[in-house]
Amino acid sequence: MRLFRNSTVGFVLLMGVLVFLFLLDLLSGSVHISLYQSISTLFHPSSSDPQIADILFKFRIPKAITAVMAGAALSVAGLQMQTIFRNPVAGPDILGISSGASLGVALFVLSAGWVFGGTPLFTIAGSWSIVLAAWIGAGLMMFLVVILASRLRDMMTVLILGILISGAVMAVVSVMQYFSNESTLKSFIVWTMGSLGSTTRDQLWVLVPSVAAGLLVALFSAKFLDAFLLGENYAKSMGMNIRLAYLLTFASTSILAGSITAFCGPIGFVGIIVPHLARKLFHSPLHSKLIPATMLMGAIVMVVGDLISQLPGYATTLPINSVTSLLGIPVVVWIIFQHKKIGAI
Amino acid sequence: MEADFYIQCKGVSIGYKEQSTASIAVKKDISLHANCGEMVALIGGNGIGKSTLLKTIAGFMPPLSGELLLRKRPLSEFPAAELAREMSFVSTENIRVANLTVRELVGLGRFPYTNWFGRLTNNDQVNIDRAIVQTGLSGYENRPINRISDGERQRAMIARALAQDTRIMVLDEPTAFLDISNKYEIVRILHQLVYEQGKCIIFSTHDLNTSLTLADRIWLMLEDRVVEGIPEEMASAGYFEALFRNNQHLRFDPERDDFRIIREKHGVVNLTASGQEQIMAKKALERLGFEVIPAPSVPPSLRPSVSPSSSIAVIQQPKGWNITFQGTTQYVTTLEELCRSIKDISIQ
Numbered sequence: 001m002r003l004f005r006n007s008t009v010g011f012v013l014l015m016g017v018l019v020f021l022f023l024l025d026l027l028s029g030s031v032h033i034s035l036y037q038s039i040s041t042l043f044h045p046s047s048s049d050p051q052i053a054d055i056l057f058k059f060r061i062p063k064a065i066t067a068v069m070a071g072a073a074l075s076v077a078g079l080q081m082q083t084i085f086r087n088p089v090a091g092p093d094i095l096g097i098s099s100g101a102s103l104g105v106a107l108f109v110l111s112a113g114w115v116f117g118g119t120p121l122f123t124i125a126g127s128w129s130i131v132l133a134a135w136i137g138a139g140l141m142m143f144l145v146v147i148l149a150s151r152l153r154d155m156m157t158v159l160i161l162g163i164l165i166s167g168a169v170m171a172v173v174s175v176m177q178y179f180s181n182e183s184t185l186k187s188f189i190v191w192t193m194g195s196l197g198s199t200t201r202d203q204l205w206v207l208v209p210s211v212a213a214g215l216l217v218a219l220f221s222a223k224f225l226d227a228f229l230l231g232e233n234y235a236k237s238m239g240m241n242i243r244l245a246y247l248l249t250f251a252s253t254s255i256l257a258g259s260i261t262a263f264c265g266p267i268g269f270v271g272i273i274v275p276h277l278a279r280k281l282f283h284s285p286l287h288s289k290l291i292p293a294t295m296l297m298g299a300i301v302m303v304v305g306d307l308i309s310q311l312p313g314y315a316t317t318l319p320i321n322s323v324t325s326l327l328g329i330p331v332v333v334w335i336i337f338q339h340k341k342i343g344a345i
Numbered sequence: 346m347e348a349d350f351y352i353q354c355k356g357v358s359i360g361y362k363e364q365s366t367a368s369i370a371v372k373k374d375i376s377l378h379a380n381c382g383e384m385v386a387l388i389g390g391n392g393i394g395k396s397t398l399l400k401t402i403a404g405f406m407p408p409l410s411g412e413l414l415l416r417k418r419p420l421s422e423f424p425a426a427e428l429a430r431e432m433s434f435v436s437t438e439n440i441r442v443a444n445l446t447v448r449e450l451v452g453l454g455r456f457p458y459t460n461w462f463g464r465l466t467n468n469d470q471v472n473i474d475r476a477i478v479q480t481g482l483s484g485y486e487n488r489p490i491n492r493i494s495d496g497e498r499q500r501a502m503i504a505r506a507l508a509q510d511t512r513i514m515v516l517d518e519p520t521a522f523l524d525i526s527n528k529y530e531i532v533r534i535l536h537q538l539v540y541e542q543g544k545c546i547i548f549s550t551h552d553l554n555t556s557l558t559l560a561d562r563i564w565l566m567l568e569d570r571v572v573e574g575i576p577e578e579m580a581s582a583g584y585f586e587a588l589f590r591n592n593q594h595l596r597f598d599p600e601r602d603d604f605r606i607i608r609e610k611h612g613v614v615n616l617t618a619s620g621q622e623q624i625m626a627k628k629a630l631e632r633l634g635f636e637v638i639p640a641p642s643v644p645p646s647l648r649p650s651v652s653p654s655s656s657i658a659v660i661q662q663p664k665g666w667n668i669t670f671q672g673t674t675q676y677v678t679t680l681e682e683l684c685r686s687i688k689d690i691s692i693q
Contacts, residue, residue, distance in 0.1 A: 223463035227456055229442050233405055238509065239429025285445045288462065299402035 007282055007289050014296040018068070020271050021303045025064045028307055031055055042337040058201065066199040067178045069211045070264050071274070071302025072295040073256040078271030079278070079294045080249050083225045083287070085149055087158055088339045089332065091272035092257035094143050095157065097138045098268075099169040101261035104137020105130055109188045110180045127206040127263075129198035134262035139254035141165070142225050146246070192257045195320050196306055199263050214255035217296060221248040222287035229285055267321050269328025270305075276335055350378035350414070351545055352402070352513060357411035359394060359401045368409050369607045375411070375571045376464050377564050379547055381512055384539045386556030387549040389566030390588065395549040396437070396517055398566070402547065403434045403515045415513075429457040432513040433506035437521060440502065441491045447501045448486040453478050454508030476507035480534055496527030503534065514538070516548040520555070528552060532559055553585070557602040576602075608634040611691045615640050618661035626659065626666070633691070657690060659683065 026038050033041075033052055041048040041056055063302055078091040085095075092098050108130060145165065149158050155209060220310065224245035227235040236242060278293040279285060305327065309318040354377045360370040371394035379385045389395050393427070400406050401413065404420055413420045415431060419623040423431065433454070440450075454476070455469040480500040492497055499519060506514050519530040519535070532555050538544045539561070542556060547564075550556050556563065564573045567587050572579070579585065585597040589604065598605045614630050616623065617640040627637045635657075658669040665678040670690050677683050 220461070223456070223459070223461065224464060226453060230440055230453065231436075231438060233400075233403075233436055233438075234434065234440075236405055236425070237403055237429065237432070237434035238454070239426040240456065241425060275656065280446065283444050284449070285442050286449060 007284070007293075010282055011296065013075075014293070014300065018296060018300050018303070021300060021307070022064055022068065025067065025303050025307055026056065026060045026302060029055070029060060030310075030311050059197065062199050062201050062204055063197045063278055063306065065204060066196045066207065067302045067306040068299040070260045070267060071270060071298035071305075071344060073211045073260045073298070073299070074273060074302070075252040075278075075294045075298025076215055076272040076291060077256040077273035079252050079275035079287075079290060080218060080221075081271075083228050083273055084146075084246070084249055086228070086231065087149075088276070088335055089159055089279065091269070091270060092138075092253065092261075093166075093268045093271055094159060095141075095149075096165035096169060097141050097145070097253065097257045098261045098266050099166040100141025100144075101134035101138040101258040102266065103169045103173055104133040104135070104258070105262055106176055106188060107131035107137070110176050110184050112184070126307065127203050131206055131210055131259055131262045134258035135254050136258075138258035138261070139250060141169070142254055146250075165260060165279065192274060195317070196264055196302075196309075197317065199344060203263055207259055210255055210259040214252050214259065215291075217248055217252040217255070218338050219293055221245065222291055224248065225287040226285075265321065267302075268325045269332060270298060270301060270324050273328050273331040273335070274301055276331070277301070309316075349380075349417075351380045351416060352547075353378040353412075353414045353417075354402070354408075355412040355414065357401070358409040359397045359406075359411055360408070360409050362398075362409070362693050370409055372566065372571060372600040377571065377573050379513075379545050379562060381545045382539060382543040383545055383561045384536060384559060385547040385562045385564055386544070386560035387564045387566070388549060388551075388553065388588070389549075393566045393568070398564075399434075399515050399517050399547070399549060403432060404428055426457055429509065429511075431511055432515060433509040433511040435502050435506050435514070435516040435519055437517045439495075443491050444489050445491075446487050446489055447482055447493070447497075447504070448473065448477070450501055451504045451508045454510075457509065472508050472510055476504040479507060479538070480504040481530070494527075494528065499523065499527070499531060500534065503531070504524075507538070507606055511544075513545045513547070516546070518549050518551070520550055520552055521587060528555065528583070552590060552599070554603045610634060610636055612636070612686070613638060613656040615656055615658045617659065622661055625680060626683065629680055630659070630687065633684060633687055635687070635691075657687065659687075 013179065023035075027033060027035060033055065033247075037048070037052055038056060042055050045053050047056070074092060075099070081090040081092065081097075081177055082088060083094065112129075145162065148161055177188065180188070224235075224240060227238055227240045228245070232242065235245070257271070274297050275290070275294050278290055278297045281297070282289050282293045284290065302324075303318055305323045308327075309320050309323045311318060354375050357375045358370045358373045359375065360368055360372070361366045375670075376399065385457070386425075387395050389396065394420050397406070401408050404423070407421060415423065415428075420428070443502075443526050450577075451473050452465055452469070455465060455472060456463070458469060459465060477486060480503050482500055482504055485493060485497060485501075488497075490501055493501070503516070503519065506516075514535075520531050523531065532552075535546050535548065535619075536559050539546050551655065557580070560576060562573060563576050563579050564571065564577060565584050565588065567584070572584055574582070574584075579599075580599045580602075585604075588597070591597045594607050595604045596607050597603075611634040614635045616626055616630065618626050623639070627639070630637050658667075660667045660669070662676070665676060666680075666683045668675045668677065668683065668686050675686055677686055
């Protein structure tokens with residue numbers, strides 16, 4: 001299947017779809033806002049209904065932007081991991097990178113509770129600290145997985161390993177919760193229930209630059225990632241600076257997966273499936289095409305997920321993680337069956 | 346006086362460094378060399394360290410001791426980017442990246458020459474085109490490498506190394522898993538590159554026949570040492586016999602540049618035949634494990650009436666064969682029937 005013979009046409013089309021879905025996402029929610037109302041509010045915020053402006057600017061736009069960021073970030077992180085591990089089921093959630101980020105946040109939030117008595121969670125400085133904690137947690141976990149995976153080539157073994165590591169990390173987080181006091185526990189639980197909609201406008205000032213930085217690093221390592229397709233030995237024989245390549249990829253995946261986990265909590269499966277969708281649509285394993293394609297596809301998938309999670313017609317919202325899991329797991333099963341035959345990405 | 350070798354191992358030990366503790370040497374004290382315009386075949390049994398030696402030469406792992414020199418400079422002194430312009434590598438690994446076209450794969454070989462984003466310039470395209478033509482892959486440029494045959498994929502991997510535009514090419518068993526026609530094609534391409542472009546090609550192989558016929562130099566890894574030389578001198582020095590010395594069923598045949606399987610002898614056959622039939626019958630009988638003593642073509646009346654009881658006499662008839670064993674004679678029409686009867690006799 002080759003949907004886009006010309007990749008430029010593909011990118012333009014995907015951009016169009018994304019813009020359309022983004023607008024649709026602004027319109028959907030428990031309060032009905034018409035297309036005309038929302039557009040006039042977007043362009044003339046002062047002369048419109050302040051209540052609608054509030055809903056749009058304080059809730060729906062930050063949420064839609066968060067969805068775009070989360071989709072692009074998790075998907076590109078997944079793409080990079082699949083390439084460097086040469087494993088089609090690698091992804092930030094399945095290999096425990098997201099759990100590592102959770103552990104980082106848990107350590108920070110719960111220890112901040114002990115130190116300061118309360119938590120500075122909802123300030124800008126607090127946001128940066130949480131993100132930093134998530135990056136460190138994700139980075140350390142990435143490092144651990146790379147060391148373990150270099151000894152195990154088999155994709156299923158690495159998968160099981162990732163599940164074990166995630167389990168262990170989550171157990172540590174539970175133990176920490178058990179020993180923390182009521183108020184810190186409460187703020188931590190609030191964080192773990194995080195969703196796309198819980199990001200405030202202030203937090204976007206932390207989230208957007210972080211994700212942009214991570215994506216930029218990924219775009220700059222496209223050539224390295226291409227060389228990794230043939231394996232580390234070939235990459236070395238072509239004169240690639242292996243350390244620099246790993247450093248860039250580690251930094252990028254940790255920042256991307258860490259930032260999203262810090263603000264939205266764990267969101268599963270997007271990181272695994274979107275790179276495969278991008279490969280299918282653009283019919284190329286080269287990263288100069290795949291990275292932008294994965295960014296766009298990831299954003300689209302996450303906005304769709306957000307639309308579904310709002311359960312049109314109901315006033316409640318489903319947790320985004322449940323939506324992505326329900327949609328993602330069948331796709332992952334399909335990927336596993338496909339790659340039983342092919343063997344590698 | 347020491348000659349100018351392009352690449353040289355001086356007392357090199359190869360192997361794996363175990364963390365912090367002792368290192369495990371696969372082979373010690375290797376001294377070898379190769380020059381531009383030479384095709385070097387690395388020969389040795391399974392697990393003797395051929396891959397380890399090639400990986401050491403390619404710079405993937407440092408030698409445990411000794412000197413590894415490229416243009417008289419230690420290999421370790423070359424920065425990665427400079428080494429990539431001197432030496433390319435083709436591994437045994439079967440690369441199966443879905444949807445990667447032959448042209449894109451070959452283009453990856455331009456890695457050391459392209460900018461940070463890997464943009465291919467006109468000069469890069471020229472090199473890619475040339476590599477594709479030289480490996481006979483014209484018309485396959487847009488085929489994905491997971492949808493072409495093993496032989497074509499191996500040629501594509503060689504084209505990728507060619508696009509890297511290096512004097513030295515190191516290939517780890519480039520002909521493994523290929524049928525005889527593809528094997529020949531790969532070796533022919535390599536041979537052409539050596540003679541037309543003056544490349545230095547070092548490849549490991551189990552195919553003694555091709556390497557002894559086409560290689561300029563043999564690097565032979567034996568259990569106790571590593572030796573080198575031109576094929577003919579290696580053969581006359583008896584090194585190939587040493588290759589599988591502990592296997593009594595193999596014998597090196599210098600005429601055929603290859604090993605022969607020595608069979609247990611079941612008996613002796615006196616063969617009376619001539620022409621093509623004689624050659625084919627001799628081959629068939631030898632395959633069944635008989636020593637064949639050719640008898641001159643003489644009229645039946647002059648033949649000894651009694652043959653030794655242990656031996657079988659096979660005599661060509663105008664249309665078929667007479668088999669005489671312990672006084673009884675059997676007539677068969679085809680060579681296949683002859684083989685079956687002889688087998689029956691030897692089982693008795």
